[in-house]
Structure formats: structure tokens, C-alpha cells
Amino acid sequence: MRTPSLWRRLGLTIAVSSALTACGKDNPETNKPEAEHSATHAEHQHTADSKLSLSDAEQAQVDAIAADLHKHIAILASDEFEGRAPATKGEELTVNYLADQFKALGLVPGAVDDAGEPSWFQQVPIVEMEIETTPLKLAGKGFEQQLQPIEDMVTFTQRQTGASSLDNSELVFVGYGIVAPENNWNDYAGLDMKGKTAVILVNDPGYASKDKALFNGNAMTYYGRWSYKFEEAARQGADGAIIIHETGAAGYPWEVVSGSWSGAQVSLEAENKNADRVAVEAWITSQAASELFNAAGLNLQQEMDAAKTQGFKPKALGTTASVQLKNSLKKSNSRNVVAKLAGKKYPDEVVVYTAHWDHLGVNKNAEGEDRIFNGAVDNATGTAGLIAMAAEAVKLDRPERSLLFVAVTAEESGLLGSKYYAEKPVVPLEKTVAGINFDAMNVLGPARDITVIGYGSSELEQLLEVSAKGQGRYLAPEEHPERGYFYRSDHFSLAKKGVPMLYFDSGTDNFEHGREWAQTKGAEYVSQHYHKPGDEYDPSWNLKGSAMDLQLGLKLGLQLANGRDWPNWYEGNEFRAIRDASAESRK
Numbered sequence: 001m002r003t004p005s006l007w008r009r010l011g012l013t014i015a016v017s018s019a020l021t022a023c024g025k026d027n028p029e030t031n032k033p034e035a036e037h038s039a040t041h042a043e044h045q046h047t048a049d050s051k052l053s054l055s056d057a058e059q060a061q062v063d064a065i066a067a068d069l070h071k072h073i074a075i076l077a078s079d080e081f082e083g084r085a086p087a088t089k090g091e092e093l094t095v096n097y098l099a100d101q102f103k104a105l106g107l108v109p110g111a112v113d114d115a116g117e118p119s120w121f122q123q124v125p126i127v128e129m130e131i132e133t134t135p136l137k138l139a140g141k142g143f144e145q146q147l148q149p150i151e152d153m154v155t156f157t158q159r160q161t162g163a164s165s166l167d168n169s170e171l172v173f174v175g176y177g178i179v180a181p182e183n184n185w186n187d188y189a190g191l192d193m194k195g196k197t198a199v200i201l202v203n204d205p206g207y208a209s210k211d212k213a214l215f216n217g218n219a220m221t222y223y224g225r226w227s228y229k230f231e232e233a234a235r236q237g238a239d240g241a242i243i244i245h246e247t248g249a250a251g252y253p254w255e256v257v258s259g260s261w262s263g264a265q266v267s268l269e270a271e272n273k274n275a276d277r278v279a280v281e282a283w284i285t286s287q288a289a290s291e292l293f294n295a296a297g298l299n300l301q302q303e304m305d306a307a308k309t310q311g312f313k314p315k316a317l318g319t320t321a322s323v324q325l326k327n328s329l330k331k332s333n334s335r336n337v338v339a340k341l342a343g344k345k346y347p348d349e350v351v352v353y354t355a356h357w358d359h360l361g362v363n364k365n366a367e368g369e370d371r372i373f374n375g376a377v378d379n380a381t382g383t384a385g386l387i388a389m390a391a392e393a394v395k396l397d398r399p400e401r402s403l404l405f406v407a408v409t410a411e412e413s414g415l416l417g418s419k420y421y422a423e424k425p426v427v428p429l430e431k432t433v434a435g436i437n438f439d440a441m442n443v444l445g446p447a448r449d450i451t452v453i454g455y456g457s458s459e460l461e462q463l464l465e466v467s468a469k470g471q472g473r474y475l476a477p478e479e480h481p482e483r484g485y486f487y488r489s490d491h492f493s494l495a496k497k498g499v500p501m502l503y504f505d506s507g508t509d510n511f512e513h514g515r516e517w518a519q520t521k522g523a524e525y526v527s528q529h530y531h532k533p534g535d536e537y538d539p540s541w542n543l544k545g546s547a548m549d550l551q552l553g554l555k556l557g558l559q560l561a562n563g564r565d566w567p568n569w570y571e572g573n574e575f576r577a578i579r580d581a582s583a584e585s586r587k
Helices: 006-013 034-042 056-076 079-084 089-105 205-209 226-235 254-261 286-295 300-307 376-393 416-423 460-470 491-495 515-528 544-561 576-580
Strands: 121-133 136-140 143-147 153-156 163-173 196-201 240-244 265-268 280-284 315-341 346-356 401-408 432-437 449-452 474-477 501-506
Touching: 056 079, 056 089, 056 376, 056 544, 079 089, 089 315, 089 376, 089 401, 121 153, 121 416, 136 286, 143 286, 153 254, 153 315, 163 240, 163 280, 196 226, 205 300, 226 240, 265 416, 280 286, 280 315, 286 300, 286 315, 315 376, 315 416, 346 376, 346 416, 346 491, 346 544, 376 401, 376 544, 401 416, 401 544, 416 491, 432 491, 432 544, 449 460, 460 474, 460 501, 460 544, 491 501, 501 544
Parallel strands: 163 196, 196 240, 240 280, 346 401, 346 432, 432 501, 449 474
Antiparallel strands: 121 265, 121 315, 136 143, 136 315, 153 280, 163 315, 315 401, 449 501
């Protein structure tokens, strides 16, 4: 999501990158039925005594990658780098460190500057906003509630102006806030939202009902993501939008919401200053929502049950919302770092590797004395992984196609750096063979399983599976597709443009300690460290599992770079038509 992957899944499975706010509005389908997913997982349950299958050379490479990871994570996640927030001292240190490392390895700049000269940096124009908010006042007949920042709510705005507010805006419960004609679903049917604020549930009706025929069943669609809900409220002409937080449905606890949205907020600079967005976007706790519904003579749980059924009707709550936001704006350029290992025969065709370098920086609202959000797992691991893969790639014969290493900015603010790259790619997307994303990687040691986010989406999985077997490992679908991880990291920005993208990392079937141990460790990470100052580098981490994942990513990328194949999405996938439309340019 404001989102990590393995760790999100480990801890939030009991729970759970790429990791973060983080963060299309499509409804992906897979070409493999859920039963096949389950069978794939069950097929490997008897392999608990299986061993790693690496040659001496492969083991030496894993050891080298793991050592590189330790070195680079320790630096990127140090207090000196101040949590790597965009447009801060932390960014300066981070992007220059990455450029220096890529240069030392012999890679070349992959972007160009304003003068058309080669550059390590793709400039990403952003607006940073420090937002001061009053309490969120909810008022109705015989009812008044003052929701306090952080404790009860977070409020913010995408409008790039000095102030934004709600003034006695009528609250309307719109269920999941979804308009999906292909599912015969419209939560705003018959409503005029002018002068009103939408109160919205997180996730989608498929998750709530567990009905496989509804949306994508238990697997979250983009309609379930918080970003879609704010966008749709704006399209409906609402003044504001308030999402009710639920830990299970959102995929993360309240502390993640309050920690992510309470500091400086970053958005891409918009020509219209985002005037088409609602004036105020907000989250409130489930407790605050329950009290609001009680005041309206409604039961929150009963209304949630009603919202997951076909034909749901929105309800006015007889309550208004008022809040004032004062915004301090600062325009600047953040940077994507782009490094290229030029192909010797087809240099204009690229395989791209992505990872986001940013995290949450220093948050003055954080509890306790430590207010630096170091982001060691999320995502110093993936960023360090780009350097480590590049270091191994340059030891080999130069590939025929180019490899592009792109460390993107502002993932935690809504995938902004990758979104900007997808809009202004340094290599045309129709000439981008495929991409692999790394976000919040495994620090628990080698795992037998490899979790593929959005399993069943593209032909890249078939190639990955062959290499995985070579390591003595197997592919597995997500344990919790309802968390919507496919939409929560940077691969999604390019996937929406048709580029076949793969997002994977270690699963929970730990070779040394087993699945239950790994899941417990994941739960500890989410409760104690995820999007908190406690996400710090630990020299005792076992990074050989991450190294094995990176080894697979490098092997797959080189296989594509030394061939003439153009992998595609599976038939029936929502991104297939976009990719097919540019097929002529690849002949």
C-alpha cells in the first residue's frame, strides 16, 4: 500500500512487498482456476524434507548476493539516510548512492536530462504537502462527535492548494463505493453527490461474501483498493470521501494507516492542481464508524452485510462532516534512478527490473523517541537487490538485449515514481520485453515455496517455475489474495500499460524452521515494525533466501535478454489486449 510483500503477506495472513504507500482500476482474471491453485500448493506439502538444489557455482553466487545485500541495506536503512523520503536529504543520499554503485559496476546512465544528455536520473516533478488538520466534526440531531487526528481519523487532500475543507457536508453511506457495469454493480445509483461526502467500506463485495461469482470472489479486485474509492467518489462529484478502516478487509492495522498518512504527503505535480479530486479524503477507525452509525439509528455490521448484496441502496446518515485542512506546499523534483546494461545486439529492447527506493522519512507525529522510519525491509531490501543483481550481471557475457535497473521514487505515496515512468518510459513500452519487481524481501532464510503475486497472470510464471525447480523449490499462489497485493507495488504501473510484469518472492515454507515459524515471524514484523520506526536493519538476518529469489530474477531476465521471445499475459487477462495492440512494433 502504502504497502511490503513477503512481510505483508506473512504477518497479515496470519498475515503476509514491493514495500507500500504506497500506492488502474481493472478487474484482473486469471486463466488458472482456484482449484488448480490449491492443488499446486497441496502437491508440495510432502516436501518438508527436501533440500536446496544448487550447484557450487550457484551457491557461490547466492553467497555473493547475500553479502552485497547486507552491505547495501545497512547503508540505505541507516539513520543517516533519514528514512529515504522523497525531496529530502534522505533522497539526495539515496539516489546519489545508487548512481555511484551502478557507475562503479560499469553500467551506463539509462535516462536523459533536459538537455538530452545521458543521466542516471529521471526527474519526477512532485508536490510535497504538510497538512495541518482540525478534528473531524460529525454532527446530527442530538449527536456531535469530534474525531481526533491519528487516534480516530486521518484526513488529507490531493488538491494542490493552500487550504481545503468540508463544511457541514452531508454524509451518505455508499457501501463499497463501486461502479462496475461489467458486474452490474453501482453503489451510487440514483445519487447526486454534489455537496455530500461518501462513507465507504474498504475491499469489495467478493471478499465480504466469499461468493466466487461476485467480482473476483475472495481475491481483491482494484475496485477494493482505497485509491479506487477516492477516485470514484471524485468522479461522482462528491465533496469528500471517508473510508471505514477494518484490519481484515484492508489488509493492515490502523497503525499503518495513521503512520502512512500523518506525515508529509507527496503527489505528482498536476497541471490542474488536482482540482478534480474530492476536497477531503479520510480514513476513520471502525470504532468511530460504529458510533456514527449508531447515532443514525443503524447498526454498522448489518449495513456492511447489506452492502455486499446485489441491489444495495445507499443511505443518508442524517449527519454532516466538517473539517479544515491547511496545506503547506513545496514543489520539487524527485528522481527515479535508471541504470542500463546495454545489449550487444538489440540494445533498444529491454528487460526491466524495478524496486522502490523511498520510505516514509522522519515523521514528527511518530510515538516514542525514534521518529525515523528507516524502511529496512520495505524497501531497502529490494533496492539493494537491484545493485546486487547488477553486480552479478556484469560478471557474465553481455546479453543481446539490454537490462534496465529502475529504482523508483514515491511508491509509498501511491506508486508515483513507477506511474511517472510508465507514462514517460526511457525505452518505449512496446519494446520492453518484460519486467520483474522486488519489494520488501525475505530476511528469514531460504524457503521452498515462491509466492507469485497475481498468480495465473502471465507466461513469465512458466519460465520462473522451470528455474525454481532447479533450486529445489516450487511456485505457489498467494495465501491471501483478498489483500490485493497485485495492486500495491510498482509492477502494477507498467502492467496497466500492457507490459508483462512478474512480482514474486519467498513464501512461508522455510527450509530450516518450517511454515509456522515463518508465519509467526511475519506477524511479529507487521505488528512491531511495518511502517514503523522499528523497520531497521539487523545484521543477523539470513538473506540467502532473498539472494535465491534475486538469482531467479536475474536468470529469468537473462534468458529473455538472450532470446527473441516476447512473453505475454495469458488469454483472458485484462492486460492482454493492451499488449496485443502493440504487437506489430515487435515484428
